[in-house]
Amino acid sequence: MTYSEENYLKVIYHLSTGNSKGITTNAIANEMESKPSSVTDMVKKLAEKELVAYKKYQGVSLTEKGRQHAVMIVRKHRLWEVFLVEKLDFSWDEVHDVAEQLEHIKSEKLIDKLDEFLDFPTEDPHGDPIPDRNGKIAKMEKQLLSETSLNTKVICVGVKDSSSSFLQYLDKQQIALGSAIEIISREHFDQSLSLKVNDKPLSVSNKIAANLFVKPL
Amino acid sequence: MTYSEENYLKVIYHLSTGNSKGITTNAIANEMESKPSSVTDMVKKLAEKELVAYKKYQGVSLTEKGRQHAVMIVRKHRLWEVFLVEKLDFSWDEVHDVAEQLEHIKSEKLIDKLDEFLDFPTEDPHGDPIPDRNGKIAKMEKQLLSETSLNTKVICVGVKDSSSSFLQYLDKQQIALGSAIEIISREHFDQSLSLKVNDKPLSVSNKIAANLFVKPL
DNA sequence: CTATATTTTTAGACAAAACTAAAAATGTTT
């Protein structure tokens, strides 16, 4: 499996979660910053290899085989992110590009040993679950802050958007995984929220709240 | 710089050490398990980029710029080898192929942090020196066991051949970096040696002795 | 239910990196 094929599988996998329909050519092209025609070509190749199911004009979806491959790439990506943060002192907004490269290293032994070295982490630095060596993903209870009712006490368990600009905003506001958040009030006009984060008052826009995962205390 | 260009630079660098002349197309093709015509093509490209000096039919040599690049690849390769052995419990005969992949990961921060994490090692698991972040290589005193005079006490500090078959042979004979070796006698007929390794007698062929680096105690 | 707009696919081209086969240059022998 080539570097490029792996990237396509990964993108299709990510677009598939919470999307039971076929993934469109355009959606993939957008995500990969490439052109729809390139996607069509590659998708045909992946279909040849039975990694995706594809019918002209109907979009693609991963086969079980393709899903397994994709999950392993995600596993590698997230384990490397943990390594970078825990062992090499990277911050959570710096890990993505490097992990993007490391995820393509081919060695089962490497990834299993790394997993062990990191003490079998179940989540990456952004709160996303790490598939185990059999591809099993422990799913955890979490909801978006924007969809949480007033006067609830929750803790931050993940981010939906992991762009560095969002992560740096969170750093600035001293919001991290594990932070205690209480929802005080919601502004009707723009859905912005008044919070207490670690007992300090903070107001956040709906866009922020819609990208923070929390779970009830 | 592409993956492939990096591999060429690395091979040319390795062929260059202890070889002041131009490196031949054939030598490179051999080392890379490719064809001379492919080498000619790539060498032209590297010459365009001023990474090598090249005159038709005269072989190639690295420019200073090319040497710097090559040294950085070697630095990455060897640091990753240390990581694999020290942190992930790989044995010294298992690290090469994985390090071959890891050496192409592009991130200065990654490699400097890794260096720090490993406590700035100066040698890889085979006793080869690790260039520092400025490309400086601490050279150490070492000689081949085959060229060491009788009745000398030495310690093993490196291997010339790091193929897994050789390394596994050394494991079997319990020869490792740091092992104390005394040269008892040399057979005139085949240049084989009688040794004491960690006080136990052992006879080795010239081929073995010609691939073991030692230094006087 | 046509007409129009959008999406997707096809066809053809290109760049990178490899190859084979043939030509050119260099080396080696006598």
Add this chain to the structure above:
DNA sequence: AAACATTTTTAGTTTTGTCTAAAAATATAG
């Protein structure tokens, strides 16, 4: 120094992954 052998380069293909532009299919709107 001519003849032969070897090495290196050139010329032309191939494969992978991308692209543009045009054609085909699907979706949307009046």
